[in-house]
Amino acid sequence: MSIFDPLGLLCPVTIKGKILMQRIWRSGIGWDDVLLERDYAKWVIKIELHVFGDASEHAYAAVAYWRAVRPDGTVHLALVAGKSRVAPNKVMSIPRLELQAALLACRLATNIQKEHGIATERRVLWCDSKTVLRWIRSDPRAYKPFVAHRLAELDERSDRNEWRWVNSADNPADDATRADCDLERWLNGPTFLLRNEDAWPIDNDVVDERVADDEVLLVDPPGAYVRRVLYFIRRLKQQQPFGADDVIDAETRLLRASQRRAFSDEMRAAAVGAATPRGSSLRALDVMLTDDWLRVGGRLRRSPTLSFDEKHPIILDGRDHAVRLLVEHYHRRAGHANHEAVVNIIRERFWITRLRPTVKKVANACRLCRVRRAQPVTPKMADLPGGRRAFRQRPFTHTGWTTSGHGR
Numbered sequence: 546m547s548i549f550d551p552l553g554l555l556c557p558v559t560i561k562g563k564i565l566m567q568r569i570w571r572s573g574i575g576w577d578d579v580l581l582e583r584d585y586a587k588w589v590i591k592i593e594l595h596v597f598g599d600a601s602e603h604a605y606a607a608v609a610y611w612r613a614v615r616p617d618g619t620v621h622l623a624l625v626a627g628k629s630r631v632a633p634n635k636v637m638s639i640p641r642l643e644l645q646a647a648l649l650a651c652r653l654a655t656n657i658q659k660e661h662g663i664a665t666e667r668r669v670l671w672c673d674s675k676t677v678l679r680w681i682r683s684d685p686r687a688y689k690p691f692v693a694h695r696l697a698e699l700d701e702r703s704d705r706n707e708w709r710w711v712n713s714a715d716n717p718a719d720d721a722t723r724a725d726c727d728l729e730r731w732l733n734g735p736t737f738l739l740r741n742e743d744a745w746p747i748d749n750d751v752v753d754e755r756v757a758d759d760e761v762l763l764v765d766p767p768g769a770y771v772r773r774v775l776y777f778i779r780r781l782k783q784q785q786p787f788g789a790d791d792v793i794d795a796e797t798r799l800l801r802a803s804q805r806r807a808f809s810d811e812m813r814a815a816a817v818g819a820a821t822p823r824g825s826s827l828r829a830l831d832v833m834l835t836d837d838w839l840r841v842g843g844r845l846r847r848s849p850t851l852s853f854d855e856k857h858p859i860i861l862d863g864r865d866h867a868v869r870l871l872v873e874h875y876h877r878r879a880g881h882a883n884h885e886a887v888v889n890i891i892r893e894r895f896w897i898t899r900l901r902p903t904v905k906k907v908a909n910a911c912r913l914c915r916v917r918r919a920q921p922v923t924p925k926m927a928d929l930p931g932g933r934r935a936f937r938q939r940p941f942t943h944t945g946w947t948t949s950g951h952g953r
Contacts, residue, residue, distance in 0.1 A: 606627065606646065815834040854893065859894065881914050
């Protein structure tokens, strides 16, 4: 079988294969013999597929390139295909448009691999949005339907390890989203792909990027708090042991964020000495703001035997997930005691709204408490004998009595 090239346009390519084939025949290697390493390396070319996605407020686009690495180490880039879409008329945030661009790039990569018969060494998907990369590396179920559905498709079509970050200045897909585009970069590809992988863009902070709270499900309030705690833990000095001070600091940050989220209006009013807003659940309390903590005032300020936390407990919202975790901690610390015992221990430091219902919910969800409260199941008894319920029958119809022996 020969290559159809009547005009000889492919001679610079086909002659290399013919020369290599002639050298192999001269070496005396048979059909079933293994090629020498030097001959094998001259023929094998590593092919990689690199797809870029980007978006602006007007459009989003994706572009794909073949990256061929020759045996001598030289790299060649070739434009494969590109796609672009106009942004919808409905106003959409830039992170969501970037997510649309990432999905377009993933679909383009899938179609190219499906339609082309070229065996690729690997596939790399590039995105310049750290928020989108953080979404891709998270659980899709933690976000609103718009983001969750597209993340689910990305998870199905691609692997999370295929995604990499690229600077916006080096992203060729950006040229298809703006009027003043760089056509040369669009046709030839980014210059950093011509270098070794060690020189490619990398950003280690992508995994620490905190996602905007407006994309997190409203039924999942702990998402923001957990990310803040993880963000703090990752930045602890690795050479120092993780001690009690670190735990206290993390708890303080978590509870401060919870309080600001639940009682932001009350804290602003207390900061300027104004009355608690109407409709607030703290309207009946004498609240005060001390050291950026919203606390209960009360009439115990001069009590000499009580600590400051006992006189002025910190106010928290019992409906918050972080506060529920705190109640679970005190529930276990109290040895799974009754509700009032747990309430009294918590009141030594915190004033939690809807505390008793929260303690009750925690106890009902506690596996150990459910086992302790469980009642043994009464086994089902067998049916009574027929003679036990017989009526209008003579005595000793179903029983007998001996008149000899021990019956005397």
